[in-house]
Amino acid sequence: xRITVIGCGYVGLVTGTCLAEVGHQVVCTDNDAERIATLxxxxxxxxxxxxxxxxxxNLQAKRLSFAGDAADAVQSGEAIFICVGTPPKENGEADLxxxxxxxxxxxxxxxxxxxxxxxSTVPAQTGxxxxxxxxxxxxxxxxEFRVASNPEFLREGTAVEDFLHPDRIVLGVEDKDSxxxxxxxxxxxxxxxxxxxxIHCPVHLGGCPPAKSPELVVTTINSAxxxxxxxxxxxxxxxxxxxxxxxxxxxxxxxxxxxxxxxxLDPRIGPQFLNAGLGFGGFCLPKDVQAxxxxxxxxxxxxxxxxxxxxxxxxxxxxxxxxxRQALWVIKDKRVGILGLAFKANTxxxxxxxxxxxxxxxxxxxxxxxxxxxxxxxxxxxIFPQVEFCREPDHVARDADALLILTEWPEFRQLDWKRVYxxxxxxxxxxxxxxxxxxxxxxxxxxxxxxxxxxxxPQPQLVPSVMVGRSSSAVQQPRLAT
Ligand code: UDX
Numbered sequence: 283x284r285i286t287v288i289g290c291g292y293v294g295l296v297t298g299t300c301l302a303e304v305g306h307q308v309v310c311t312d313n314d315a316e317r318i319a320t321l322x323x324x325x326x327x328x329x330x331x332x333x334x335x336x337x338x339x340n341l342q343a344k345r346l347s348f349a350g351d352a353a354d355a356v357q358s359g360e361a362i363f364i365c366v367g368t369p370p371k372e373n374g375e376a377d378l379x380x381x382x383x384x385x386x387x388x389x390x391x392x393x394x395x396x397x398x399x400x401x402s403t404v405p406a407q408t409g410x411x412x413x414x415x416x417x418x419x420x421x422x423x424x425x426e427f428r429v430a431s432n433p434e435f436l437r438e439g440t441a442v443e444d445f446l447h448p449d450r451i452v453l454g455v456e457d458k459d460s461x462x463x464x465x466x467x468x469x470x471x472x473x474x475x476x477x478x479x480x481i482h483c484p485v486h487l488g489g490c491p492p493a494k495s496p497e498l499v500v501t502t503i504n505s506a507x508x509x510x511x512x513x514x515x516x517x518x519x520x521x522x523x524x525x526x527x528x529x530x531x532x533x534x535x536x537x538x539x540x541x542x543x544x545x546x547l548d549p550r551i552g553p554q555f556l557n558a559g560l561g562f563g564g565f566c567l568p569k570d571v572q573a574x575x576x577x578x579x580x581x582x583x584x585x586x587x588x589x590x591x592x593x594x595x596x597x598x599x600x601x602x603x604x605x606x607r608q609a610l611w612v613i614k615d616k617r618v619g620i621l622g623l624a625f626k627a628n629t630x631x632x633x634x635x636x637x638x639x640x641x642x643x644x645x646x647x648x649x650x651x652x653x654x655x656x657x658x659x660x661x662x663x664x665i666f667p668q669v670e671f672c673r674e675p676d677h678v679a680r681d682a683d684a685l686l687i688l689t690e691w692p693e694f695r696q697l698d699w700k701r702v703y704x705x706x707x708x709x710x711x712x713x714x715x716x717x718x719x720x721x722x723x724x725x726x727x728x729x730x731x732x733x734x735x736x737x738x739x740p741q742p743q744l745v746p747s748v749m750v751g752r753s754s755s756a757v758q759q760p761r762l763a764t
Contacts, residue, residue: 283307283467286359288352288384289402290317292328292441292565292631293434294365297401299337300445301363302346304470310348311355321348329630329657332442353391361397361463362388363432368402369565374572376405385412388427389419395426397463401434403510403570405577409454409503430460431503433510438564439628446471450497454506461500472498511577514570515588520555521562522591525598528558528734538734539716558733560636560688560714561598563625568595568634599639602686605731606644606712610684614648617707619678622689622715623655623662630657632665636714637688641666652678656691679705690715699726 283306287298290312298310312318320327324341326334340346349355356362366380381402388398398416400409409429416427431454436444451468455461465472472495501509528538538558546553562568571592578585610616625635632638635658644651645668652670653662659671672678675694679685679702687694694717703709703726711723713732723730731737 283463284358284360285309285467286311286355286362287365288312288355288362288387289365289367289380290314290321290348291365291367292330292438293401293436294363295321295326295328295337296330296333296436296441296445297363297365297434299333299340299346300442301467302340302343303336303446304474306345306467308340308346309355309358310346311350311352312348313352315350318348318350330441331439331628336442352387356388356391356396357393359396360394361399361467363399363401365401368404368569368573370569370572373576374569375576376403376569376573378404378408378411381408381412382415385415386419389416390421392420392425392427393422395428397428397430397460399464400429400431400507403433403514403566403573404431404507405511405573406504406507408507428457428460429503430455430464431506432464433506435510435513438631439626446474448496450499452499452501452506452509454501454503456503465498468498472496511570511574514567515574515591517555518562518567518571518595519588519591521557521567522594524556524558525561525594525733529601531734531736535736536734537736541734557690557716559598559690559716560602560640560733561595563634563636564629564631565633568592599636599643601733602636602640602712602714603643606684606686609710609712609729609731613644616649616683617681618644618649618651619680619682619685619706620651620653621655621675621678621685621687621694622691623653624658624689624691627689627691630661632658632661635689637662638665640686640688640714641669645669652680652682654678655689656693658689676702676705682706683708684710684712687711687713687715687717690717694718699723699728703727 285301285306285308287294287308287310290310294310298308302308317327324338326337337346364381364384366384368376368378368381371377381404388396398412400412409431413429416429433452435448453461453464455464524542527541531538531541542556545551546556571588575585575588607613623632623635623637625631625633641651645666652672654672654675654677655662663669663671676697685702685706709728711718711728711730713730716732716735718730720730720732720735
């Protein structure tokens with residue numbers, strides 16, 4: 283099928299590239315000319331595993347192309363996916379101006395009938411407005427527009443796998459033709475796990491696990507729109523719930539890891555999204571929760587529990603800074619090493635990342651910061667030029683008075699923690715993601731603080747450098763206490 287994708291951000295790029303990968307003829311467009319030029323040259327401007335390889339191979343196969351002229355792109359597709367941003371306004375509502383612009387563009391430029399599909403996350407009833415705009419601004423009366431909602435459930439870092447091996451595909455439609463056309467678009471993906479159609483998925487690139495057949499859920503447009511907001515808001519509720527349990531664990535001397543492991547074994551609860559720590563960030567969960575609260579308010583429903591989940595999340599950075607302050611006493615002039623800047627592992631995205639709030643607060647208090655992240659250092663240095671960035675993760679430990687873990691990159695677990703211990707001025711770790719094992723760290727001689735983990739006293743096996751007055755370069759091996 284000939285498909286047009288409008289918007290080349292995370293969602294648009296993954297959608298366009300993956301639809302080309304499963305055999306469609308895809309044209310992507312964006313109003314950022316520089317981005318289009320970069321993409322035409324085969325360079326992916328974001329970090330998303332597998333995306334660069336798939337984009338290159340589909341450009342070469344001529345199934346995928348990028349168009350600077352949006353009108354051309356609109357004219358070429360039978361189906362048009364709208365993947366533009368819906369950022370939060372000051373009051374938390376979703377800003378739908380980009381959707382409105384695209385709708386007017388389609389209405390004026392289309393010379394043939396189109397299926398217009400909302401992929402961007404939008405509040406319920408946006409589809410109804412979209413239909414109105416398309417019909418009001420339609421230039422050619424012979425052109426027919428049908429509207430559908432097909433929300434994305436793509437996690438950054440695994441977006442390609444999520445697209446090609448989804449657990450569900452939601453189709454919000456109001457007529458049989460739209461449903462038929464969308465089923466056809468997704469047929470290769472729906473049939474692939476049952477082996478009927480071969481799709482070149484990133485399995486060959488060392489990627490995704492075998493998935494079960496995705497569930498196709500056909501609903502009304504309003505329901506499809508609501509499903510997306512309700513899903514992300516539920517995930518946010520789950521994380522904030524786990525964070526409150528972690529706070530309680532600290533008070534009563536329980537261990538959050540033990541508690542959520544046992545809770546998650548109940549299939550009604552499930553094990554995922556119960557990791558306590560610095561809370562949720564990124565460009566989806568925080569803005570979707572806000573937009574859902576505002577939608578509920580405008581509809582006369584007080585979604586108090588969701589407001590509380592948002593408030594709990596906002597307090598996580600305060601709590602974290604308080605842990606750092608309690609351990610360090612005075613933050614001013616302390617050298618603080620930071621591991622992890624991205625809002626979660628496997629992405630370079632720092633939008634609404636808790637790390638930003640942590641860095642801002644530490645700088646305001648006069649700390650010197652040295653930070654490392656596999657992918658997100660360039661983006662962070664643009665915001666905080668006064669932060670020093672290290673090429674290797676363990677370099678942030680050099681002469682540091684504290685080491686803070688802000689992103690759950692699994693690689694951080696594998697660091698040579700004895701070397702890190704040796705390099706630090708004071709062996710203090712505040713783990714905002716509960717990534718490390720408190721007992722192991724304590725055994726190594728660190729003072730370790732996580733969220734909701736029982737406090738362990740450092741074992742007197744290794745002598746912290748401050749006690750022996752060593753400099754980081756002078757002492758290579760941890761010493762045994764006498
Ligand atoms: C989310 C949804 O998961 C996805 O389905 C949707 O379509 C887009 O929004 P994403 O923003 O990529 O995906 O991130 P996600 O994996 O959901 O994580 C969100 C945040 O929650 C991250 O900051 C993560 O660190 C945090 N998190 C996640 C926790 O704090 N604890 C957990 O247990 C899980």
